Amino acid sequence: MNSVISEAGSPARGELSFLWAKDHMGILKKITEKVLNGQPLAGRRLGFCLHITKETSVLLMAAKELGADIVACPANPLTTQDDIASFLSEKGVTIYAWRGQTDKEFRECLNKVIQFKPEIVTDDGAELHVLANNIRCQSILGGTEETTTGVTRLRSLQGKKSLLYPVIGVNDASTKYLFDNRYGTGQSTIDGLMRATGVFLAGKHVIVCGYGWVGKGVASRASGMGAIVTVTEIDHIRALEASMDGFAVKRLLDVVESGDIFITCTGQTKVIRKEHFQKMKQGAILANAGHFDVEIDVEYLYKQDSNPVCIRANVNSFKIASKKIFLVDRGRVVNLVSGEGHAPEVMSLSFANQLLSILFLSKFHAKLKKRLHRVPRHIDRAIARYSIESMNIRIDKLTNEQKAYRHFI
Ligand SMILES: NC(=O)c1ccc[n+]([C@@H]2O[C@H](COP(=O)([O-])OP(=O)(O)OC[C@H]3O[C@@H](n4cnc5c(N)ncnc54)[C@H](O)[C@@H]3O)[C@@H](O)[C@H]2O)c1
Numbered sequence: 001m002n003s004v005i006s007e008a009g010s011p012a013r014g015e016l017s018f019l020w021a022k023d024h025m026g027i028l029k030k031i032t033e034k035v036l037n038g039q040p041l042a043g044r045r046l047g048f049c050l051h052i053t054k055e056t057s058v059l060l061m062a063a064k065e066l067g068a069d070i071v072a073c074p075a076n077p078l079t080t081q082d083d084i085a086s087f088l089s090e091k092g093v094t095i096y097a098w099r100g101q102t103d104k105e106f107r108e109c110l111n112k113v114i115q116f117k118p119e120i121v122t123d124d125g126a127e128l129h130v131l132a133n134n135i136r137c138q139s140i141l142g143g144t145e146e147t148t149t150g151v152t153r154l155r156s157l158q159g160k161k162s163l164l165y166p167v168i169g170v171n172d173a174s175t176k177y178l179f180d181n182r183y184g185t186g187q188s189t190i191d192g193l194m195r196a197t198g199v200f201l202a203g204k205h206v207i208v209c210g211y212g213w214v215g216k217g218v219a220s221r222a223s224g225m226g227a228i229v230t231v232t233e234i235d236h237i238r239a240l241e242a243s244m245d246g247f248a249v250k251r252l253l254d255v256v257e258s259g260d261i262f263i264t265c266t267g268q269t270k271v272i273r274k275e276h277f278q279k280m281k282q283g284a285i286l287a288n289a290g291h292f293d294v295e296i297d298v299e300y301l302y303k304q305d306s307n308p309v310c311i312r313a314n315v316n317s318f319k320i321a322s323k324k325i326f327l328v329d330r331g332r333v334v335n336l337v338s339g340e341g342h343a344p345e346v347m348s349l350s351f352a353n354q355l356l357s358i359l360f361l362s363k364f365h366a367k368l369k370k371r372l373h374r375v376p377r378h379i380d381r382a383i384a385r386y387s388i389e390s391m392n393i394r395i396d397k398l399t400n401e402q403k404a405y406r407h408f409i
Contacts, residue, residue, distance in 0.1 A: 009082025010086060011083065014084045015087050018061065018084065021347075024344035026390035030386050032066065041358070042068075043067065043069065045071075045139070046069070046071075046120050047071050047072070047122070048122045049074070049121070049125075050122065051075050052081060052088070054340070060093055063355065064091070064092070070094065071093070071096075073095070076337075079332075079341070080099045094116065110127055117137075120140070120141060122144045122145075122358065124147050129157070133157060133164045142361035143168070144170050145169050145170060146354065147171050149290070151171045158372055164370065168374070169374060175383040176353050179350075180350045181212070183346055188342050192287070192334040197326070204227050205258050209266055209295070210233065210238075210264065210267070212267075215242075218265055227261070256279045256280055264286075264287075264289065267291060267292075267295075268290075268294075272286060273300060280325060283323075285315075285328065286328065288328075288329070288334060293330065293332040293333075305319045
């Protein structure tokens with residue numbers, strides 16, 4: 001394995017980014033400074049497998065401030081911001097992360113987190129949870145999961161055999177998926193695509209595959225930039241939603257010939273594959289916003305052209321028959337590889353859910369069944385309240401007459 005921290009990325013620059021993010025993550029600041037006085041996580045060993053971004057550094061430093069002993073590794077080999085990894089290391093976080101890890105190095109770093117004997121593990125994509133469950137890691141008292149794909153994997157694991165410890169599916173809190181998945185990914189996916197390609201979006205035909213929370217955000221933001229958006233779906237309700245939101249809804253094979261840009265947002269595998277590549281027009285651009293790099297059949301592209309031309313830092317040009325097809329970020333999460341991930345304001349909501357769920361597990365793990373749990377409703381509601389307050393928005397309250405009216409029969 002390489003050195004723990006890459007030479008690139010200075011801790012001083014990382015600290016500036018951390019401070020910038022912290023200033024925009026009011027809820028986390030409020031939780032650590034006002035709501036939770038003292039060190040409720042004193043001595044707790046926390047293991048994190050998250051994208052190592054400036055927003056993640058705010059979560060890790062908050063947990064540290066609350067007394068935790070921390071180890072971290074990345075949730076993706078290509079998404080680490082090296083200056084942030086250096087900064088965290090300098091602040092006493094044990095971190096095994098650098099940008100551009102091989103798959104082997106990525107796995108070794110997951111193992112390092114397990115070797116630390118964490119008591120609570122926080123994951124994004126369930127790689128750490130699956131590993132911990134497979135090797136029956138005994139130190140873990142509870143865990144949390146950040147994303148839809150991770151929750152799906154845990155649900156499947158729970159169906160096959162019981163989980164080794166209780167896991168809170170943070171993704172499924174209203175204050176997570178409604179904002180992070182939709183508005184966060186919506187903005188950062190367009191940002192990542194623009195940084196990678198510099199392409200002009202207005203008037204382009206953008207095909208968004210999947211109209212879940214991520215797809216809704218991406219479709220709405222692409223449309224806001226003037227793109228003509230078509231949605232593809234496999235679920236009738238979501239297809240209906242897309243249609244009533246004003247988007248054309250088509251089968252991918254029926255629309256593939258006219259697409260300029262394709263963005264996958266499904267959590268599924270090989271959504272764009274051989275039959276689609278064959279019908280695509282010259283110059284089509286492919287990007288993925290889903291968790292894993294399986295949504296675009298990248299393997300097929302490499303079989304057709306094993307030596308694609310790297311035309312920009314994160315864009316490869318493949319020769320398929322007589323056409324060029326452009327793949328962004330090797331099919332990995334475009335908003336985190338070419339962009340910086342979600343803006344701090346939206347990660348504030350997700351990571352407030354993470355921090356409060358970690359505190360909840362630390363206190364109540366022994367009372368929880370070893371299965372997937374939702375974020376407790378009171379936590380979800382409190383985060384919405386803090387967030388609204390920190391935005392200086394005031395909302396109405398029910399009058400006594402209105403409270404009584406709710407019980408009107
Ligand atoms: N890039 C990021 O920062 C980020 C943030 C949040 C979530 N995610 C990931 O994005 C993915 C989607 O998350 P979500 O919360 O929107 O999930 P979701 O379950 O709400 O939506 C996925 C949608 O894709 C549709 N779908 C599945 N297979 C399809 C296919 N073959 N063709 C067309 N549509 C198909 C489903 O019917 C569903 O509507 C997951 O992998 C999730 O982990 C990424």
